[in-house]
Amino acid sequence: MTKANVIKGNAVIGQSGGPTAVINESLVGVVESISRFAEVGKLLGARHGVRGIKEEQFIPLSRLGKRKLEAVALTPAAALGSSRDKPDEAYCEDILNVFKKHDVRYFFYIGGNDSADTARIVNEMADASGYELRVFHIPKTIDNDLSVTDHCPGYGSAARFVASAFMGDDRDVMSLPGIKINVVMGRNAGWLTAASSLGRQDENDGPHLVYVPEAAFSLKGFIDDVDKIYGRLGRCQIAVSEGIVDESGQPVAVALAEKLGHRVERDSHGNVQLSGSGVLGDFLADYIKSELGKSRYQKLRVRADTFGYLQRSFAGYASPVDQREARMVGRKAVEYAMAGNTDGSVAITRAKGKTYRAGYKQAKLADVARVTKELPRSYINKAGNHITDAFRTYALPLTGGLPTIGKLF
Amino acid sequence: MTKANVIKGNAVIGQSGGPTAVINESLVGVVESISRFAEVGKLLGARHGVRGIKEEQFIPLSRLGKRKLEAVALTPAAALGSSRDKPDEAYCEDILNVFKKHDVRYFFYIGGNDSADTARIVNEMADASGYELRVFHIPKTIDNDLSVTDHCPGYGSAARFVASAFMGDDRDVMSLPGIKINVVMGRNAGWLTAASSLGRQDENDGPHLVYVPEAAFSLKGFIDDVDKIYGRLGRCQIAVSEGIVDESGQPVAVALAEKLGHRVERDSHGNVQLSGSGVLGDFLADYIKSELGKSRYQKLRVRADTFGYLQRSFAGYASPVDQREARMVGRKAVEYAMAGNTDGSVAITRAKGKTYRAGYKQAKLADVARVTKELPRSYINKAGNHITDAFRTYALPLTGGLPTIGKLF
Numbered sequence: 001m002t003k004a005n006v007i008k009g010n011a012v013i014g015q016s017g018g019p020t021a022v023i024n025e026s027l028v029g030v031v032e033s034i035s036r037f038a039e040v041g042k043l044l045g046a047r048h049g050v051r052g053i054k055e056e057q058f059i060p061l062s063r064l065g066k067r068k069l070e071a072v073a074l075t076p077a078a079a080l081g082s083s084r085d086k087p088d089e090a091y092c093e094d095i096l097n098v099f100k101k102h103d104v105r106y107f108f109y110i111g112g113n114d115s116a117d118t119a120r121i122v123n124e125m126a127d128a129s130g131y132e133l134r135v136f137h138i139p140k141t142i143d144n145d146l147s148v149t150d151h152c153p154g155y156g157s158a159a160r161f162v163a164s165a166f167m168g169d170d171r172d173v174m175s176l177p178g179i180k181i182n183v184v185m186g187r188n189a190g191w192l193t194a195a196s197s198l199g200r201q202d203e204n205d206g207p208h209l210v211y212v213p214e215a216a217f218s219l220k221g222f223i224d225d226v227d228k229i230y231g232r233l234g235r236c237q238i239a240v241s242e243g244i245v246d247e248s249g250q251p252v253a254v255a256l257a258e259k260l261g262h263r264v265e266r267d268s269h270g271n272v273q274l275s276g277s278g279v280l281g282d283f284l285a286d287y288i289k290s291e292l293g294k295s296r297y298q299k300l301r302v303r304a305d306t307f308g309y310l311q312r313s314f315a316g317y318a319s320p321v322d323q324r325e326a327r328m329v330g331r332k333a334v335e336y337a338m339a340g341n342t343d344g345s346v347a348i349t350r351a352k353g354k355t356y357r358a359g360y361k362q363a364k365l366a367d368v369a370r371v372t373k374e375l376p377r378s379y380i381n382k383a384g385n386h387i388t389d390a391f392r393t394y395a396l397p398l399t400g401g402l403p404t405i406g407k408l409f
Numbered sequence: 410m411t412k413a414n415v416i417k418g419n420a421v422i423g424q425s426g427g428p429t430a431v432i433n434e435s436l437v438g439v440v441e442s443i444s445r446f447a448e449v450g451k452l453l454g455a456r457h458g459v460r461g462i463k464e465e466q467f468i469p470l471s472r473l474g475k476r477k478l479e480a481v482a483l484t485p486a487a488a489l490g491s492s493r494d495k496p497d498e499a500y501c502e503d504i505l506n507v508f509k510k511h512d513v514r515y516f517f518y519i520g521g522n523d524s525a526d527t528a529r530i531v532n533e534m535a536d537a538s539g540y541e542l543r544v545f546h547i548p549k550t551i552d553n554d555l556s557v558t559d560h561c562p563g564y565g566s567a568a569r570f571v572a573s574a575f576m577g578d579d580r581d582v583m584s585l586p587g588i589k590i591n592v593v594m595g596r597n598a599g600w601l602t603a604a605s606s607l608g609r610q611d612e613n614d615g616p617h618l619v620y621v622p623e624a625a626f627s628l629k630g631f632i633d634d635v636d637k638i639y640g641r642l643g644r645c646q647i648a649v650s651e652g653i654v655d656e657s658g659q660p661v662a663v664a665l666a667e668k669l670g671h672r673v674e675r676d677s678h679g680n681v682q683l684s685g686s687g688v689l690g691d692f693l694a695d696y697i698k699s700e701l702g703k704s705r706y707q708k709l710r711v712r713a714d715t716f717g718y719l720q721r722s723f724a725g726y727a728s729p730v731d732q733r734e735a736r737m738v739g740r741k742a743v744e745y746a747m748a749g750n751t752d753g754s755v756a757i758t759r760a761k762g763k764t765y766r767a768g769y770k771q772a773k774l775a776d777v778a779r780v781t782k783e784l785p786r787s788y789i790n791k792a793g794n795h796i797t798d799a800f801r802t803y804a805l806p807l808t809g810g811l812p813t814i815g816k817l818f
Contacts, residue, residue, distance in 0.1 A: 019585070075814050075816070164726070225412035310716070312575060405483075406480025
């Protein structure tokens, strides 16, 4: 590899936003790749993202052994600690000053679109002050909602978890028949909820209904849907995104929480806190009981599970495809950063053809920052209550394969 | 193998109660073992347990291919369908009459202690009427609360799931610090909640607090415990059994549900329905926020997850040890049934010594029926808010090994 464009100095890496099962693969990808460049003096890990940079809370990462690194790579959630801070101009100025103080010339930031935006601002400030800083955003999010990239590291593992959970739970609901609601993470986009359908073998398999934020949700339509499926099969398994919205665009979970007198939390990015509560699932279960349990069906068994944080941090069940790709985006970020005075984000591409094959390319920070990619309409059925085969073709390879299911009837 | 004591006739197998990840291993163990006995004409699978017998809803299981059987073995939840029916005398009489009609001489019933009791009643009725019937109960329950047996098939897989979930979630809570409550299944016994602690490497790892039904729970003590841990570590991960009881012995979840106006469901065995709702976790999270979030700690991040049915039915993550043993108890039931005019339950034994090794023995139906085995006091710490190393020694081998965790600080 030519080192002609490598600038002397130190490097900082940070992790941001909600954890994933493979966010440390990307960290390790950067650590192992950057160690090959003698021009880079120290690689500093920032504790808890931008906050750790501002407060100069660094962990030296250059001398970690292979064994330690591989153990970290397999561990879910940000090993450096994460942060939900949304840096303003002054905060970014502080970051840049810390970089100057420590002669930091490379900055790698693993995160979602908010993190890409932070990276963009710091990068522009460095440019404006004539300080050579190579800034790379490394994508991660279970939400799969970043633009440019074909899919996001972290999504495949979360999709594998959700699909496997629905496969086993569908057998559970067959075994003790009733109506089962499973609430899946995903504030603005239905990518992860859609993954609930990936293990389906035929029309009788659950989930029988899938509700995503991209299709307006009505209680009336919901009850009609459930009634139809339950009447036909004697059971009904339902996937509901925590972020479903009513016809007016208001999140159903927020309206509910307010009605029940819960305080609705918002993070520093203005995002409403939807996870870590069973309110939506419990409400929908009670609603089904009251609408269908008294009149049409006696002794109706209705249950709700809210999958919660397990979807992003469950240990020992990551997608092998996702692990590999998350490692690669870390390596690629280093490779791109060493190619010249440049900045950007790493995007995954997909080769055309029947066999799944991933590639990598450099994207612009501004194209990734603050943009959210919704589930395209072609992945949602006409009725707005299920997912199409086109989605399955897209997402199944990312899970690295799903469990075997055998049936007797 | 001597076939001197094998009686000619057909066999019935059924599955009962809450599913596990390996309940079909036991089913397949019976199917493959019994096929070696030419004296057994047909092996009939009862759809949905005792109900399927009463209604003569049978699936022929004798001619299933190896590949099909192995796929079924890997599939969570009862492949024949399960049942929560609690047969009374008349119901058992009906069962016996169906057996006589179909010349059934072998009855295998996979289930918990209620199922062992049903098996016992049917067995006594057959004896009383002079009809030779060999009845075997095959243990299964994620609750691990059956007597005689060292542990229950199904528990190891559920324990593996819970331990892995806590390991990943602990890293999540480290990464975005706060207080996290995870509600674990287990109505009367804390075995599964105790498994939350199996992945701990040191004192700083979560879960930092573990509450089981065997130790009385007080809100005051709870808040003091949480305050202490959070003050020391800046985070606190908590395992709470869904079945925790207050000082008067009343389940906290039931008291809450009644207070909130929810209808409290009971099954035909009189068991209160605790799962499939996030009420307990949400209440405890709100309580911490109101007690600690306003006064002592600003912007306190508190979240609750209720693990729900995933614990018993998640696909693709069963314990290999549990799978093997669940297969073996099915095989052993056939072996014992063929040894003479006998009846009973299959129990797992554990060889003394440092290396885990399981054995099997025949137990009496009456010793297993209706008895619940609680977590011994030696597995709970003095303060009643954590689990001891003795439990770890007991339970860790059953999980088949836990994921690798690597840390940077």
